[in-house]
Amino acid sequence: MPRPLCTRCQRPLAHCLCPLIPSLPSRASVLILQHPSEAGHALNTARLAALGLQRAELWVGECFEELAGVLDAHGTGARLLFPGEGARILMEPWPQTEQTSLLVVPDGTWRKARKLLYLNPRLAELPRVALPQGLQSRYRVRKAPVEGALSTIEAIVHALSVLDAPLRFDALLQPFDALIEGQIQAMGRDTYERNHALRDESSA
Known part of the structure; x- marks a missing residue:
């Protein structure tokens, strides 16, 4: 019999993360476009981000008619968080005059995220912003596919911390950290230390 799930965070009731999920204000709105293949993922940090931000929405699908x-409603204030040619590295806050700022974040593997851009041409037309190099993921139980790769929730925290400075969004990572710690406990601390911690030290 399947374990009962929390209807909000979609975690097993015994491991519900809702008490750790904050309700953070932000000046920028966040729209997360999640590929359907990610919706059932055990991690699903996009859902945690959407629950923890007051001005965030999560849409699941491939083609988004709405x-x-x-994008029209936000005019020139919309940006796509995705690396690529012409992407501006996030180094400074959004101008205070841009009250309709919108950060659009694709959620999926690199291949699936590119598919979202292909199927929704308006996404590809948006000005792009990207995170600076050298950031390290807190996801300690899986090797990043490329150097500097972050989970969706980590990318959003880093982006908003720049765009909406001096506001801080570190509290958004509390349920993420608890989720990772739960995975470590499930595999066993000894197994983690043997297979992951040593690998991290050797690559440092």
Whole structure:
């Protein structure tokens, strides 16, 4: 019999993360576009991000018919968080005059995220912003596919911490850290130390 799930965070009731999920204000709105393959993922940090931010929405799908209207409503204040040619590295806050700022974040593997851009041409037309190099993920139980790769929730925290400075969003990572710690406990601390911690030290 499947374990009962929390209807909010979608975690097993015995491991519900809701008490750790904050309710953080932000000046920028966040729209997370999640590929369907990610919706059932055990981690699903995009859902945690959407629950923890007051001005965030999570849409699941491949083609988003409502997207054009949302982008039109935000005018020149919309940005796509995705690396690529012409992407501006996030180094300074959004101008205070941009009250309709919108950060659009694709959620999926690199291949699936690129597919979202292909299927939704308005996404590809948006000005792109990217995170600076050298950031380290806190996801300690899986090797990043490329150097500097972050989970969706980590990327959003880093981006908003720059765009909405001096506001801070570190509290958004509390349920993420608890989720990782739960995975470590499930595999056994000895197994983690043997297979992951030593690997991290050797690559440092």
